[in-house]
Amino acid sequence: NAGVTQTPKFRVLKTGQSMTLLCAQDMNHEYMYWYRQDPGMGLRLIHYSVGEGTTAKGEVPDGYNVSRLKKQNFLLGLESAAPSQTSVYFCASRRGGVEDTQYFGPGTRLTVL
Protein backbone atom coordinates (compact mmCIF):
# COMPACT_ATOMS: atom_id res chain seq x y z
CA ASN A 1 0.00 0.00 0.00
CA ALA A 2 1.97 3.00 -1.32
CA GLY A 3 -0.59 5.62 -0.25
CA VAL A 4 -0.30 8.78 -2.36
CA THR A 5 2.54 9.03 -4.86
CA GLN A 6 3.56 11.93 -7.07
CA THR A 7 5.59 12.02 -10.27
CA PRO A 8 8.03 13.64 -10.85
CA LYS A 9 9.73 14.69 -7.59
CA PHE A 10 11.60 17.59 -9.19
CA ARG A 11 11.28 19.48 -12.44
CA VAL A 12 12.78 22.59 -14.00
CA LEU A 13 10.88 24.28 -16.82
CA LYS A 14 11.48 27.28 -18.99
CA THR A 15 8.80 29.95 -19.22
CA GLY A 16 6.14 28.90 -21.71
CA GLN A 17 6.81 25.17 -21.52
CA SER A 18 4.08 22.76 -20.52
CA MET A 19 4.07 19.77 -18.24
CA THR A 20 1.80 17.39 -16.36
CA LEU A 21 2.15 16.32 -12.75
CA LEU A 22 0.77 12.91 -11.91
CA CYS A 23 -0.81 11.93 -8.60
CA ALA A 24 -1.80 8.35 -7.86
CA GLN A 25 -3.47 6.83 -4.80
CA ASP A 26 -4.12 3.19 -4.03
CA MET A 27 -6.58 3.69 -1.16
CA ASN A 28 -9.72 3.83 -3.32
CA HIS A 29 -10.38 7.38 -2.13
CA GLU A 30 -13.14 9.41 -3.74
CA TYR A 31 -11.70 12.86 -3.17
CA MET A 32 -8.41 14.16 -4.53
CA TYR A 33 -6.76 17.57 -4.28
CA TRP A 34 -3.91 19.60 -5.71
CA TYR A 35 -2.24 22.23 -3.51
CA ARG A 36 0.71 24.52 -3.87
CA GLN A 37 2.96 25.51 -1.00
CA ASP A 38 4.97 28.72 -1.12
CA PRO A 39 7.33 30.18 1.50
CA GLY A 40 5.49 32.13 4.18
CA MET A 41 2.08 30.99 2.98
CA GLY A 42 -0.20 28.18 3.94
CA LEU A 43 -1.09 25.44 1.49
CA ARG A 44 -3.46 26.77 -1.15
CA LEU A 45 -5.97 24.66 -3.03
CA ILE A 46 -5.61 24.71 -6.82
CA HIS A 47 -8.21 22.21 -8.00
CA TYR A 48 -9.98 19.25 -6.52
CA SER A 49 -12.12 16.28 -7.51
CA VAL A 50 -15.00 14.65 -5.66
CA GLY A 51 -14.98 11.55 -7.81
CA GLU A 52 -13.92 9.97 -11.09
CA GLY A 53 -14.73 12.22 -14.02
CA THR A 54 -15.34 15.33 -11.88
CA THR A 55 -13.14 18.35 -11.19
CA ALA A 56 -13.66 21.72 -9.55
CA LYS A 57 -11.72 24.94 -9.04
CA GLY A 58 -10.08 25.76 -5.78
CA GLU A 59 -8.62 28.95 -4.42
CA VAL A 60 -5.89 29.54 -7.05
CA PRO A 61 -6.87 27.72 -10.27
CA ASP A 62 -5.60 30.16 -12.89
CA GLY A 63 -2.90 28.74 -15.17
CA TYR A 64 -3.67 25.12 -14.23
CA ASN A 65 -5.92 22.40 -15.57
CA VAL A 66 -6.76 19.01 -14.11
CA SER A 67 -8.26 15.72 -15.14
CA ARG A 68 -9.57 12.69 -13.24
CA LEU A 69 -10.20 10.06 -15.87
CA LYS A 70 -9.50 7.22 -13.45
CA LYS A 71 -10.44 7.15 -9.78
CA GLN A 72 -6.89 6.48 -8.66
CA ASN A 73 -5.21 9.23 -10.71
CA PHE A 74 -5.42 13.02 -10.62
CA LEU A 75 -3.38 14.97 -13.16
CA LEU A 76 -2.34 18.61 -12.87
CA GLY A 77 -1.36 20.37 -16.08
CA LEU A 78 0.49 23.59 -16.72
CA GLU A 79 -0.11 24.65 -20.33
CA SER A 80 2.30 27.58 -20.40
CA ALA A 81 4.48 27.73 -17.31
CA ALA A 82 5.27 31.07 -15.68
CA PRO A 83 7.88 31.93 -13.02
CA SER A 84 5.00 32.62 -10.59
CA GLN A 85 4.21 28.91 -10.75
CA THR A 86 7.52 28.04 -9.12
CA SER A 87 6.38 26.19 -6.03
CA VAL A 88 6.09 22.85 -4.29
CA TYR A 89 2.98 20.99 -5.38
CA PHE A 90 1.22 18.52 -3.13
CA CYS A 91 -1.47 16.07 -4.01
CA ALA A 92 -3.82 14.72 -1.35
CA SER A 93 -6.68 12.26 -1.19
CA ARG A 94 -9.38 11.34 1.28
CA ARG A 95 -12.10 8.74 1.52
CA GLY A 96 -15.04 11.01 2.35
CA GLY A 97 -16.94 12.24 5.43
CA VAL A 98 -16.79 15.32 7.64
CA GLU A 99 -13.91 14.27 9.88
CA ASP A 100 -12.05 12.47 7.17
CA THR A 101 -8.27 12.87 7.00
CA GLN A 102 -6.46 14.05 3.90
CA TYR A 103 -3.41 11.96 3.03
CA PHE A 104 -0.68 13.88 1.27
CA GLY A 105 1.87 12.82 -1.30
CA PRO A 106 5.59 13.66 -0.97
CA GLY A 107 5.39 16.72 -3.20
CA THR A 108 6.83 17.89 -6.52
CA ARG A 109 9.29 20.78 -6.51
CA LEU A 110 8.82 22.80 -9.70
CA THR A 111 11.06 25.63 -10.80
CA VAL A 112 10.12 27.80 -13.75
CA LEU A 113 12.96 29.87 -15.16
Next chain:
Amino acid sequence: KNQVEQSPQSLIILEGKNCTLQCNYTVSPFSNLRWYKQDTGRGPVSLTIMTFSENTKSNGRYTATLDADTKQSSLHITASQLSDSASYICVVSASTGGGNKLTFGTGTQLKVEL
Protein backbone atom coordinates in the same frame (compact mmCIF):
# COMPACT_ATOMS: atom_id res chain seq x y z
CA LYS B 1 -12.30 36.04 5.42
CA ASN B 2 -11.28 32.77 7.05
CA GLN B 3 -7.82 32.96 8.57
CA VAL B 4 -5.50 30.76 10.61
CA GLU B 5 -2.55 32.33 12.40
CA GLN B 6 0.19 30.34 14.07
CA SER B 7 2.84 31.36 16.54
CA PRO B 8 5.70 31.36 16.91
CA GLN B 9 6.93 31.24 13.31
CA SER B 10 9.95 29.26 14.43
CA LEU B 11 11.24 27.72 17.61
CA ILE B 12 14.45 26.06 18.73
CA ILE B 13 14.46 23.84 21.81
CA LEU B 14 16.81 21.36 23.41
CA GLU B 15 16.11 17.65 23.20
CA GLY B 16 14.02 16.48 26.12
CA LYS B 17 12.33 19.82 26.69
CA ASN B 18 8.61 20.53 26.25
CA CYS B 19 7.12 23.15 23.97
CA THR B 20 3.73 24.57 23.03
CA LEU B 21 2.67 25.85 19.64
CA GLN B 22 -0.28 28.17 19.20
CA CYS B 23 -3.02 28.47 16.60
CA ASN B 24 -5.67 31.22 16.44
CA TYR B 25 -8.41 31.08 13.86
CA THR B 26 -11.29 33.07 12.48
CA VAL B 27 -13.05 30.35 10.53
CA SER B 28 -16.78 29.89 10.44
CA PRO B 29 -18.85 27.90 10.55
CA PHE B 30 -16.32 25.76 12.38
CA SER B 31 -16.25 22.05 11.63
CA ASN B 32 -12.96 20.69 12.95
CA LEU B 33 -9.33 21.55 13.59
CA ARG B 34 -6.34 19.42 12.74
CA TRP B 35 -2.66 19.58 13.46
CA TYR B 36 -0.32 18.24 10.80
CA LYS B 37 3.40 17.50 11.00
CA GLN B 38 5.45 18.17 7.89
CA ASP B 39 8.99 16.87 7.76
CA THR B 40 11.39 18.65 5.42
CA GLY B 41 10.84 17.50 1.85
CA ARG B 42 7.74 15.48 2.73
CA GLY B 43 4.00 15.95 2.67
CA PRO B 44 2.02 16.83 5.81
CA VAL B 45 0.88 13.99 8.06
CA SER B 46 -2.14 14.31 10.35
CA LEU B 47 -1.41 14.26 14.10
CA THR B 48 -4.78 15.05 15.69
CA ILE B 49 -8.29 16.14 14.81
CA MET B 50 -10.71 17.89 17.13
CA THR B 51 -14.34 18.78 16.66
CA PHE B 52 -16.32 21.49 18.43
CA SER B 53 -17.15 19.31 21.43
CA GLU B 54 -13.60 18.13 22.09
CA ASN B 55 -11.16 20.25 24.07
CA THR B 56 -8.18 17.94 24.26
CA LYS B 57 -6.75 15.06 22.30
CA SER B 58 -3.48 13.19 22.60
CA ASN B 59 -1.35 11.24 20.17
CA GLY B 60 1.66 9.90 22.01
CA ARG B 61 3.81 12.82 23.11
CA TYR B 62 1.59 15.26 21.21
CA THR B 63 -1.40 16.81 23.00
CA ALA B 64 -3.71 19.23 21.24
CA THR B 65 -6.20 21.50 22.98
CA LEU B 66 -9.10 23.46 21.56
CA ASP B 67 -11.00 26.39 23.01
CA ALA B 68 -13.87 26.93 20.58
CA ASP B 69 -15.07 30.00 22.49
CA THR B 70 -11.83 31.93 22.05
CA LYS B 71 -11.03 30.18 18.75
CA GLN B 72 -7.64 29.04 19.92
CA SER B 73 -5.79 25.75 19.77
CA SER B 74 -2.43 24.64 21.05
CA LEU B 75 -0.16 21.70 20.36
CA HIS B 76 2.00 20.61 23.27
CA ILE B 77 5.00 18.39 22.64
CA THR B 78 6.37 16.55 25.64
CA ALA B 79 9.95 15.35 26.05
CA SER B 80 10.98 16.48 22.59
CA GLN B 81 13.12 14.31 20.34
CA LEU B 82 15.34 15.16 17.39
CA SER B 83 12.74 13.55 15.13
CA ASP B 84 10.21 16.17 16.23
CA SER B 85 12.10 18.72 14.12
CA ALA B 86 9.53 19.66 11.48
CA SER B 87 6.91 22.22 10.52
CA TYR B 88 3.64 21.94 12.42
CA ILE B 89 0.61 23.14 10.53
CA CYS B 90 -2.78 24.04 11.98
CA VAL B 91 -5.68 23.41 9.61
CA VAL B 92 -9.23 24.54 10.31
CA SER B 93 -12.21 23.18 8.43
CA ALA B 94 -15.36 25.20 7.76
CA SER B 95 -18.67 23.63 6.84
CA THR B 96 -20.01 24.98 3.58
CA GLY B 97 -22.93 24.03 1.40
CA GLY B 98 -20.56 22.28 -1.00
CA GLY B 99 -18.61 20.43 1.65
CA ASN B 100 -15.79 21.30 4.03
CA LYS B 101 -13.36 24.08 3.16
CA LEU B 102 -9.89 23.93 4.69
CA THR B 103 -7.83 26.94 5.74
CA PHE B 104 -4.16 26.21 6.37
CA GLY B 105 -1.88 28.09 8.72
CA THR B 106 1.64 28.95 7.63
CA GLY B 107 3.14 26.59 10.18
CA THR B 108 5.58 26.73 13.08
CA GLN B 109 9.07 25.52 12.21
CA LEU B 110 10.39 23.55 15.17
CA LYS B 111 14.03 22.57 15.53
CA VAL B 112 15.11 20.22 18.31
CA GLU B 113 18.81 20.34 19.12
CA LEU B 114 21.13 18.27 21.26
